[in-house]
Amino acid sequence: MVGTSLLDRLRHRQDSRAVLGRAARLTLVASVVFYACRYGAGSSVLATYGLFGVVATGSFARLPGPASQRARILLLALPVVWALIVAGSLLAWSTWAAAGGMLVVGFVVAFAGVGNPRLVGLASAFQLFYILASFPPYQPGTLPQRLGGVTFAVVLLAAAEVLLWPDPVPVSYRQRLTRAADGVAAFLDDTADTLTDRACGRDGSRERAYDAVAALDLARNPPEWAPTAAGAQDRALRTCAAALREVLAEADRLAADAPPEPIPDLDAARLLRACAATTRAAGRDLSPGAPPVDLGDLDAAIGRAEMAYPGGVGRAAADVARLCRDATALALADSARVFAVGTRVAVGARPDGGDAYAGLFEYAHRRPWTLYRRQFLSHLAPRSAHLHSSLRLAVALAVARVAAGVLNLTHGFWVLLATLTVLRTSAVDTRVALRPAVLGTVVGAVVSGLVMFAVDDPVVYAVVLPITLILAFGAGGLLGPLWQQALFTVLLTVVFAQLSSEGWRLAETRIVDVLLGAVIGVLAGVALWPRGASRDLRRNAAGYLLASGNAVDRIVEAVLGAAAHPGPAVEDVRRRMILVDSSYCQFRSERHDPGRQPVSWDVVLSAGHHVVPGAESLLRRNPPGCLADWPEAAALLRDTARHLHSAYGDLAGAVANDRAAAPMPAPSDCVDGLNRIRPLLGAADPASVRHLVEVDRWLAGLASSLARMRPSAPVESHQG
Structure with a gap:
């Protein structure tokens, strides 16, 4: 049945060749690193950190670009990896010191993605390097071996990215x-x-x-x-x-x-x-x-x-x-x-x-x-979805580190690995990730325990290591999270059977550690911002729309000569745009209640996204005060701006309070708007007519984007 399922996935997944090519590449690199370190150099520390370096950067990291760019990112990330391993190794003397470091590292690494999306793909890998190093035994003297094993693995993987079956490059x-x-x-x-x-x-x-x-x-x-x-x-x-x-x-x-x-x-x-x-x-x-x-x-x-x-x-x-x-x-x-x-x-x-x-x-x-600095400060806001996600993850990992240390678990880093695997940005996604993580671990541990109970020869595990690697990286990626977790558990068993003599009890330890980590991940997902980006998106979008309406009002008053330059109002919209875009990106990555009728957030947000670029273009051609001497035009534009301001406010209230927005009547076109004052055009200054036309047609465009929104159901709730 597994074979049939795998063949079905191979036929229907367009990226199956890329998954298998990546699995073959990782298997070859991991095998060379582990065999060279464990049996060539005779060092279990070198082997542990070398193999872990391949798994963390090759399996957990998501890197953009062609093969050469991914290889360059891996090499440039090495100093950060060294710093994290050194920090974890030096803080491993105390559970509380290691947990405090985990809190800081977990937040900083996750929040760093605000400044550069390339770091998002490396966040889990960076956290894993600190996690592994922060557990006993406290042996600062092994730092050269730890750093050497990871460096060997990352350099070899970077070379393999370029030379061995490089992944197809997606459209940039x-x-x-x-x-x-x-x-x-x-x-x-x-x-x-x-x-x-x-x-x-x-x-x-x-x-x-x-x-x-x-x-x-x-x-x-x-x-x-x-x-x-x-x-x-x-x-x-x-x-x-x-x-x-x-x-x-x-x-x-x-x-x-x-x-x-x-x-x-x-x-x-x-x-x-x-x-x-x-x-x-x-x-x-x-x-x-x-x-x-x-x-x-x-x-x-x-x-x-x-x-x-x-x-x-x-x-x-x-x-x-x-x-x-x-x-x-x-x-x-x-x-x-x-x-x-x-x-x-x-x-x-x-x-x-x-x-x-x-x-x-x-x-x-x-x-x-x-x-x-500007971008980080924009996200250091109470309603930043990225800030919430970073804090949630950091607290969960710190709690997991304390639990593993207090309970004196032999392989405590498995607890944090399980927490990292289960925890998602919303309670719904965390619940969905829980079942395959736990069930897959149980299945893998049972199989591993039976095998280790029957076979006690390390040579056998050394021979089958490449097979378990290709299954974990390849078949696991194609069959789904449950099988991926099960096969990864088997892989860990095969590896540690060559590093320690715990025997079949290693499988029991794996189940206990994963269950503990999963419980901590679920509790963190339920207790800390469980709705994910849904509520943040509603609040950020409401503030964004209110700021957009205020900016429209300020711009009209500025061109009429009744207010100062609207630069601060436009900058406020731009600042809020950063938050709402971040919330929306996270929202799109989450699962939501299929029973609710979703609204098109693309349309909702486009109502605000047209304000800033259009305003900048308008003000370049129509500077403040350009219509100051035409009171009839001022009455026309102020009336339109007032209706727009009210419409933005109503839409913001609908988004924030989960209710239907009042329908916006279709705006009159540019010609109809000017026909109302056609008798005035004959005596008007041509430049003033041009300014009036351009400001009026900009307002009409904003009204059109609002008129497209006629939700028949509440805007959004997406309880999670």
């Missing part, structure tokens, strides 16, 4: 961004054709563009691949994704407002084609060796479009629809230029200080330490 975020840029550029070309010839079809380019841009959502990318690091390049990639979403949204609006009759040589169509060419070239700029994108053609097209718009007082009164289309095209071009500058920053360049967009990329001129 940069490649996804390049594909999305190509898709959006194709849609821009089709939209430009539609503006000049209504008979032109788009041939599915809109749907393909939306699919490609949707793949950029952080929650749809593995944590070790998502660009969530605090560094300038990752921040630039996030800026590029936001700019590309704005380009697509503006292009969609422009396509929907295309004139019923073709307008040859429309300025907006020419500008769209220039945007398409620049967007496509900028996307390819993210590929290694690609030349920097040239912004000259786009800047020239923007200059021509600005000179032709609005073109005079008479035209402003007569052709409101044309004004709205031109305003949308210019806003689109602004976002396309942001995307192009962002790709330059993402490959390591710095924006020109005199560029109008340099302020948006001010972080490119900051020191990395400053950027990391």
Whole structure:
């Protein structure tokens, strides 16, 4: 039955070849390390730490990138591994000292993932190195052997990553961004054709563009691949994704407002084609060796479009629809230029200080330490899901270390390993992980005990070690958590049968240790933030939406000359965006109650995600005070902003209190909004008309994102 199940998994899992290749690589490296250290050098300490180094970095770690990058990460991580082993070895003299160190190490290692997602994949491995070293016997004199065994294992594994059956490289975020840029550029070309010839079809380019841009959502990318690091390049990639979403949204609006009759040589169509060419070239700029994108053609097209718009007082009164289309095209071009500058920053360049967009990329001129400090401070907040997860894990591991020390367990590190295996970010996920961990351990221990009771020759276990390794790394990964835990238990038995003489009682010890660790993990999962990211997401999203509504109000008051620059309000939205994105990424990784009707958090959060990039673009073209002398326009914009502020507040209340949000009426389009004051346009200053059109169409875009949300059920609860 196991063989049939394994064959079924091999047929249906697309990554089965990669899993087996990784298993073969780890088996070969682990066998060489263990045999060389245990039988070649005759040292059980070298063998223990060498084999553990392969298991921790090869099986527990999740590393991004191609084989060469993973090998480089392993080698760069060695100093951290040494420091953790030294710390654990020196604190092993006392249970309480080791537990205190576990509390600090557990939190710091887990929380470090806030600053760089590459550390997320290494977090479990780092914790395991400290755990192993922090248990008795207290023998500081064995430190050279401990460090030597781990170093030998990591270096050999790094070489094997490159030379032996390297894993296939998944699509990186940069490649996804390049594909999305190509898709959006194709849609821009089709939209430009539609503006000049209504008979032109788009041939599915809109749907393909939306699919490609949707793949950029952080929650749809593995944590070790998502660009969530605090560094300038990752921040630039996030800026590029936001700019590309704005380009697509503006292009969609422009396509929907295309004139019923073709307008040859429309300025907006020419500008769209220039945007398409620049967007496509900028996307390819993210590929290694690609030349920097040239912004000259786009800047020239923007200059021509600005000179032709609005073109005079008479035209402003007569052709409101044309004004709205031109305003949308210019806003689109602004976002396309942001995307192009962002790709330059993402490959390591710095924006020109005199560029109008340099302020948006001010972080490119900051020191990395400053950027990391800002990101860590943003997550040191009571509602940070990442902070909660890090504290939960650190406390659970510290309690497990105290329990193992007080009970004087021979293999106490198995207790902490079980806690680390069972504990998840929510009580629901912890409960799901508990059954395979416990049942798998029991099955593996029973099998191991029977085998050890019948066979007492270490030579036999030395011979079968490679078989148990390939089963634990390969078959276990394909058959699921229960079999993985069972086969891993058998592997540990085979290894320790060659290191000690405990016999079949080793299996009994394994069961007791895992049960204790599982109980501690379950208690921590139930007692500390058991709902995982669900509640944090609701609270963070509510605060984010309220801040977005406040920022909209401040921006409108600023362009009307009634308030100071809205920079602090926009910065507040950006700071809250970091928290809500982190909560959402963790939320997407958790299980939830299938009986509840989920709401589309993508749509909820997009209502806020359009505020910051759109506001920055708007303020670059429409500085504070630009409409200060037009009271009729002020009345129109304040009325719209008031309704938007109220809608953001209602949505925030619905998210926070688990109730349905009031439906938002479909907003009037740009033309209808300006038609209300059409008699005023004839005598208005052309520049003021342009500012009014651009501010009004930005507000209409925000209203459209809110109008898409009509939940028929409470927003979300997801009890866990």
